Amino acid sequence: MNIAKTSVTPMMAQYLEIKSEYPDALLFYRMGDFYEMFFDDAIAAAEALDIALTKRGKHLGQDIPMCGVPVRAAEGYFLTLIRKGFRVAVCEQMEDPAEAKKRGYKAVVKREVVRLVTPGTLT
Template sequence: MMAQYLEIKAQNPGALLFYRMGDFYEMFFDDAVAAAAALDIALTKRGQHLGDPIAMCGVPVHSAEGYLLTLIRKGFRVAIAEQLEDPAEAKKRGSRSVVRRDVVRLVTPGTLTEDGLLEARRHNFLAAFAEVRDQAALAWADISTGEFRVMPSSLTRLSPDLARIAPRELLLSEIRERDIAPVLDAGLAVTPLSRGSFDSTNAEKRLCDLYRVASLDAFGSFDRAEVAAMGALVDYLHLTQRGRMPL
């Protein structure tokens, strides 16, 4: 079981892993230490790994939403690994078979959808800022409602644009994070993405595939920065929602 946990954890770096075991989401190793402190819950031990005790903590599935909200508000990202089969099915493969599990969703500040995690009367926007040559744009979406918008922007206008839209999370190219971070509000969650996520050619194909169209002409006229910003946002949603696109 621990080998499966470590494999799934390695596939989701930078996120706490909620690992479903029956009626609980369990966390292990450094995740358990961080989560126990953030949630003020008991930190225990389970077995050993490479000769050292394995730190462990857990939260009940039926009340996981509240714990999840606390972690998100404290700046964590959470990968949720569910059981993909009944334990009885796993036993048919042999007494030592492990129940199949995989991450079904990556929860971040800008990708909340549950009513219990959302603030009433306030959008939960995820935004993406892109630059292509001398153009720049800001795209934003609320996946709980399906709203998706984009507009021209610039580095000098970014701060007031963000103040007006008030996103929960901002996506940036990893090569520009250091330059742009100083103009951002300290409370905004910033997620750097690879340059490939902001490639406007790939972004256009990503958007056409999403909306099942041959071109974006029917939606209006977009410059390359606007396409890049929208495409990066969609790319991130593919990652966090595991293919269940809400737009």
């Protein structure tokens, strides 16, 4: 995925930066009670999981593909994706959104990948 980080929201810029560190995995990006996927990850995950593909904002005049799954149901989705040959990078919120707001109204919640899900890591 070679997507310019210009003209995107601060949240999407953070997503793209984290995604660049895990190019061979689907990035499950925590947004509250959901994990969301964007761009090519969203297209692949929506097809593999048979879930709705929607959009979130625009990038370079094009809709940004998006899909998501509830955090409470994520393990089942991970298993399905691993069985279909995907790797998953799980990106969690590392602070409460209220903490981010203390840094300014445009501050983005700190996130980092805390888990890589592969066939060898599933129990």
